Amino acid sequence: MIRVRDIRKSFGSIIAVDGVTFDVHRGEIFGLLGPNGAGKSTAIATCTGQLAPDSGSIEIGEAGSPRAARARALIGLAPQQIALYEELSARENLVFLARVHGMPEPVRRADELLDMVGLLPRARDRVATFSGGMQRRLNLAAALVHNPTAIFLDEPTAGVDPQSRTAILDVVQRLATEGRAVIYTTHYMEEAQRICSRVAIMDRGRVLAIGTVAELIAEHGGDSVVTVDSLAGEHRVRTREPLREIERALAEGGATAVRIEQPDLEMVFLALTGRRLRD
């Protein structure tokens, strides 16, 4: 559905995106994981046609370049910044966008989406009166108003409460289930691990690795760490087979507690860049 080939984008001497290549298929949630300034938002801006790449190509389904009007009709974007008219109500925001996209029955469509993100009871309230989490949910709904098939979500859970985060992640998973291609940028590895079918690790404009979470961990995450507490003290072992190590510790006797630290995407990032994701 989304085909990105070797795109590059620089601003003066700063290279924001450097030879990024990936594909995103229908029904897939593709995570772009990286720290702030990794180039995720620039990649999204380029993929949605807001910026023209210096080189490389992007295709949205059969419609081609995202800068073509046909392709734009397929693209849904929830920008990192909450992009809503605060003086308008939640419904007015969605109805306006539905009309701009030429949707039939814009009010019905707006109410459908408000229901989907749990804001229908607040439909008539001005956005300015909403909490940050509610605004995030409406920001997501606004991206879906024209029923797009290629959805770009740029840090959609930034700064939201746990309740709204759960609601947003549920909606994103539902979108994938409906057969849409979703690109999801985040610097929260837990989110990426929870919902993404595949993940691209980005840093300094480049994609360092792409794969499923399990693949990335297996390839770059390193060993699990098994810690065995006994009367003799704490014993830590790095191993690719943690269960076998635990079995061995229990067989030897004297263990009072056993803990396993499995590698995660944080470890993958550390292994790939030598830095922690949140540095």
Place this chain on the structure above:
Amino acid sequence: MRAAVFLALKDLRLLMRDRAAAFFTFVFPLAIALFFGYVFSGTTSEPLRVAAFVEQSSPAATMLIKALDEDGGFKLTVTDARAAGEQLVRRGEAVGLLIVPATYAEGIDGVFSGGGAKLGLVVDPSRRAEGAMLVGKIHEVAFRTVFATVGDPVQFARVLDRMEESLKASDLSFTDRLAIRTAMSRARTMSTQGADGSAATQSQSLADWKPVSVDIAELSMRPGVPANSFAISFMQGIAWALFGAVLSFGSGIAEERQRGTLVRLLVSPMSPNQILFGKALACFVTCLATEWMLVFAGMFLFRVEVSHWPLMVAVTLVTAFGFSGIMMLLAAGFRTQGGTQGAGRAVLLVLAMIGGGTVPLVFMPPFLRVASNLSPFKWAVMAAEGATWRSWGMLEMLLPLAVLAAIGVFGLTVGTALVRRSI
């Protein structure tokens, strides 16, 4: 096209939701028009400004003018010619023109013999309330001047008594004494019962009796001369209406950019040209709405007359188009809302001021009138005046309309190109 219309409607809704922007677009121009209208008309607690023209000098006329002049309720300007007085009224510099006819002195002499003095008053038809007040004041002063000769009724009776005694002691013939007694008797009756001799209380008889009558005429407003100060101030208000609209929508692009909604619009099926068209359309509609609001308010509240309706329609359309172009130039110049608002205020304020927003074009000194040619507001105000009190024809209207249209074409073309580059 439909998407651009929806965008314009959204912007208009946002304008109405932003109380400050709505105030400066719709209420402020009206307030300015009223403020300057009243300032120029002199409708305050200040003395009534009156022009006076004496057709033929006489002691009675001189006494009346002197009394009016000394009365605190008037600020009198005596003119040498009736036309000069009428001109003051037309310009709103006087509420009315008092005409003291050549027959005034004769009328005063016959005030007790069934005749009476007559005065003429020409008033500005749009200032009838002040005109009525003026008539009342003139009666009051005229009454005083006549009674300066007769005093109050009690004193007048004493005077008559003294005259009666003098008459008895005189050596006049019987017929002469009879004639004088008859006149004195009539004067006594008038002072106690009224001029028509009907039974009435003393106070009523004096109150009802008017020593002079005032014939009121409304001044016909000549084309080329404003009917009143509001004819000027409401057209002046148009400058501020346009100022508010351009400032509100000029920052629209920057606002969309800053709130992130521009990104949404750019990834929608709307082209950048359609987005900009929607922005310009919202500005155009607002300019048009505020212009007509002022025209109708002037018409219904202050009798500001539109001399040529088709031209007025053309003026409002072309003006709205021209200022939509200015809005686009403003939008192109700055990327942030603060920058657009700040610079917009600074530049537009100066242009509005020299363009007739504060000092009306007709009152401007020559050098300022020349400088005002640089201001698009000047052409808008002038065109609006042309379709109202200036009573211009198509030929005279051609220049301001052409200038405004050219500004619109330039602004929309260059502004759109620049904004497109920035988004």
